[in-house]
Amino acid sequence: MIGMRHSLMTWTLGMFLAFGFVVDAAAADVIYKGDAKCTRCHDETDSAPVLAIAKTRHGVAADGRNLGCVGCHGESTLHAENPQGLKDRPKVDRSFRRGSFTPVAAQNEACLGCHKGGKRMHWASSQHANGNLACASCHQVHTQHDKVLSKQTQPEVCYACHKEQRAQSFRASHHPIKEGKVVCSDCHNPHGSTGPKQLAKSTVVETCYTCHAEKRGPFLWEHPPASDNCLNCHTPHGSNHASLLKTKPPYLCQQCHDFTQHPGTAYSGRGLPVSQGGVAPAQQQLLRACLNCHTQVHGTNHPSGARYTR
Numbered sequence: 001m002i003g004m005r006h007s008l009m010t011w012t013l014g015m016f017l018a019f020g021f022v023v024d025a026a027a028a029d030v031i032y033k034g035d036a037k038c039t040r041c042h043d044e045t046d047s048a049p050v051l052a053i054a055k056t057r058h059g060v061a062a063d064g065r066n067l068g069c070v071g072c073h074g075e076s077t078l079h080a081e082n083p084q085g086l087k088d089r090p091k092v093d094r095s096f097r098r099g100s101f102t103p104v105a106a107q108n109e110a111c112l113g114c115h116k117g118g119k120r121m122h123w124a125s126s127q128h129a130n131g132n133l134a135c136a137s138c139h140q141v142h143t144q145h146d147k148v149l150s151k152q153t154q155p156e157v158c159y160a161c162h163k164e165q166r167a168q169s170f171r172a173s174h175h176p177i178k179e180g181k182v183v184c185s186d187c188h189n190p191h192g193s194t195g196p197k198q199l200a201k202s203t204v205v206e207t208c209y210t211c212h213a214e215k216r217g218p219f220l221w222e223h224p225p226a227s228d229n230c231l232n233c234h235t236p237h238g239s240n241h242a243s244l245l246k247t248k249p250p251y252l253c254q255q256c257h258d259f260t261q262h263p264g265t266a267y268s269g270r271g272l273p274v275s276q277g278g279v280a281p282a283q284q285q286l287l288r289a290c291l292n293c294h295t296q297v298h299g300t301n302h303p304s305g306a307r308y309t310r
């Protein structure tokens with residue numbers, strides 16, 4: 001931070017030299033046109049350093065747009081000038097601090113003034129908006145690295161409120177979130193969506209197909225529950241059963257398939273070779289259970305795969 005302040009100062013000085021005039025450095029703009037109004041008091045020596053914003057995309061935009069401190073915080077003239085010399089300086093127009101005096105809706109309105117639409121199309125009806133979340137409860141704008149935007153650090157931002165999903169991520173089978181390969185926002189749009197549970201796509205299957213395209217049909221032999229909803233058998237965040245299954249076969253399958261006939265019978269299944277029934281518990285119940293034979297439960301294109309055995 002100190003280093004950055006130094007380089008900004010050097011840059012500022014360089015500009016003064018280049019243009020051949022000298023201005024009171026204390027009143028010079030540091031990042032935005034007109035920001036001296038604020039930066040004469042707020043800089044890197046402040047208890048909350050603010051100048052790192054220059055290194056983010058909220059710094060002077062490539063297209064020359066000038067956000068200004070006031071673009072987010074409002075003109076705040078009384079706060080900046082305190083014309084009456086009050087001991088308690090009048091408040092800034094908008095503060096985004098946690099627990100701020102500015103209502104969350106008013107904070108978000110300021111951000112949405114520039115960020116409506118796109119991924120935030122459904123913000124107003126999102127669970128996060130209904131939960132009264134501020135944009136700033138996930139985003140930090142005065143730091144060079146906004147944690148929620150990077151794969152490595154995003155989950156910790158979400159876990160601060162979603163402890164259950166953190167616990168699930170430690171189960172034996174899990175999406176590689178802690179390994180840094182998948183992030184929450186691959187499956188969710190935290191700004192809201194038309195899907196359930198703020199899913200990135202409008203259905204569960206569409207969301208899953210974005211990475212597991214091979215599970216998308218059409219198949220010659222569809223297994224209806226798979227094209228219907230992956231969550232008929234899987235849980236998304238973590239499971240103690242292999243392959244993120246909700247429960248293990250044969251029980252998983254027997255939730256829908258009759259327990260009393262093949263394949264539920266332990267000792268001789270209808271349609272099964274005798275060698276596979278008999279004295280010891282049959283394969284339906286052992287090891288991979290139903291999956292010993294029904295290997296293609298997501299659907300198959302094999303001409304004789306009607307029973308998903310190939």
Ligand code: HEC
Nearest residue numbers: 037038041069070073075076079080089091092095096097
């Ligand atoms: C003359 C010094 C001075 C100037 C100029 C000034 N501030 Fe402040 N600002 C302060 C002080 C002191 C505080 C802490 C006391 C307070 O909260 O009012 C503060 C607090 C703040 C806070 C935190 C408020 C909160 O409670 O969350 C923000 C945000 C802020 N200023 C923004 C600005 C902006 C934007 C400008 C320019 C438009 C500006 N300030 C100009 C002195 C100044």
Ligand code: HEC
Nearest residue numbers: 038042048050058067068069072096097136139140141142
């Ligand atoms: C893009 C919007 C935006 C811009 C531009 C912006 N701020 Fe902020 N400011 C915020 C948000 C959001 C916070 C809450 C903390 C955070 O997210 O980092 C904040 C926090 C602050 C705080 C209080 C820190 C605290 O936690 O008490 C001060 C002071 C402040 N900003 C001053 C400034 C000054 C000075 C400028 C111009 C150099 C500026 N801000 C530009 C959005 C903005």
Ligand code: HEC
Nearest residue numbers: 057058061065067071072096110111113114115135136139
């Ligand atoms: C005055 C307009 C304006 C306001 C107000 C504003 N932003 Fe931005 N924001 C921008 C611009 C411009 C960019 C850069 C976009 C680009 O380069 O395409 C940006 C970029 C971003 C990004 C992406 C950063 C990145 O590294 O990709 C985030 C996140 C963001 N803004 C959040 C916020 C939040 C939160 C607020 C409210 C505290 C806010 N913005 C207020 C104009 C604004």
Ligand code: HEC
Nearest residue numbers: 108111112115118119123128133134135138148149185190
């Ligand atoms: C629950 C956490 C969370 C909240 C609340 C949140 N965001 Fe985000 N935001 C994210 C995540 C995660 C990303 C990166 C993934 C992505 O782009 O969807 C992101 C990305 C962004 C981006 C950059 C990508 C883009 O779409 O251009 C902008 C701008 C942005 N958010 C603005 C906002 C604004 C404005 C609000 C408040 C209305 C807000 N965010 C509220 C988590 C959040």
Ligand code: HEC
Nearest residue numbers: 127128131133137138157158160161184185188190197198
């Ligand atoms: C400041 C706390 C907070 C943070 C941070 C946060 N959330 Fe949330 N989230 C909530 C609240 C509150 C709800 C509203 C529903 C509820 O009560 O659980 C919610 C709801 C959700 C839902 C929908 C749940 C449902 O029942 O429909 C999803 C999905 C979600 N959050 C994902 C995320 C992701 C992904 C992140 C990080 C990018 C994140 N959240 C960050 C507080 C938070």
Ligand code: HEC
Nearest residue numbers: 155158159162165175177182183184186187188197204236
């Ligand atoms: C592989 C896709 C995927 C990833 C990655 C993912 N989720 Fe989810 N999440 C889902 C699906 C699908 C649901 C809906 C579950 C349901 O309806 O039972 C869901 C539901 C939720 C819910 C609502 C839970 C409930 O019981 O209503 C929250 C909160 C949530 N996710 C948070 C997160 C967080 C935080 C992360 C990142 C740490 C994350 N998710 C990563 C797919 C994912």
Ligand code: HEC
Nearest residue numbers: 173174181182186187207208210211230234236242243244
């Ligand atoms: C962003 C990409 C992405 C999305 C979206 C996604 N997955 Fe995954 N999934 C992965 C990755 C990466 C792995 C780990 C693959 C590996 O380790 O070889 C994985 C693994 C799995 C596994 C095997 C887990 C294990 O322990 O072997 C299942 C089951 C799974 N995903 C189901 C789903 C479901 C259901 C959805 C939708 C809710 C979904 N995935 C969405 C990327 C994704």
Ligand code: HEC
Nearest residue numbers: 205208209212215225226227229230232233234243291297
């Ligand atoms: C009828 C139950 C069922 C449904 C519905 C289901 N799966 Fe599976 N899935 C399984 C079983 C059982 C396994 C373990 C297969 C094995 O071990 O051979 C599995 C394994 C997986 C795997 C890891 C191994 C592999 O085949 O790549 C992925 C990824 C996967 N499923 C994704 C999905 C997706 C995406 C959906 C939704 C389109 C879905 N599953 C729907 C039962 C199901």
Ligand code: HEC
Nearest residue numbers: 224225232233249252253255256290291294297306307308
């Ligand atoms: C959510 C309910 C559900 C679950 C769980 C489920 N199935 Fe199915 N399964 C169906 C439906 C519905 C059909 C198609 C209806 C039919 O043809 O009888 C079907 C068809 C089948 C068929 C072909 C039946 C035929 O007569 O052609 C086989 C074989 C099969 N499932 C095996 C499995 C296995 C193995 C599992 C466990 C990995 C499983 N199913 C889990 C609902 C389910």
Ligand code: HEC
Nearest residue numbers: 250253254257262263264271276283284289290292293307
């Ligand atoms: C040893 C191999 C094997 C195992 C283990 C097995 N099946 Fe089968 N299953 C078959 C064969 C072969 C067929 C085809 C029989 C036919 O065409 O009449 C079949 C047929 C089916 C059918 C179609 C309806 C029927 O009764 O013909 C369903 C449903 C089914 N199995 C579900 C299951 C479930 C659920 C499990 C686990 C509890 C399971 N199977 C275990 C080999 C097996």
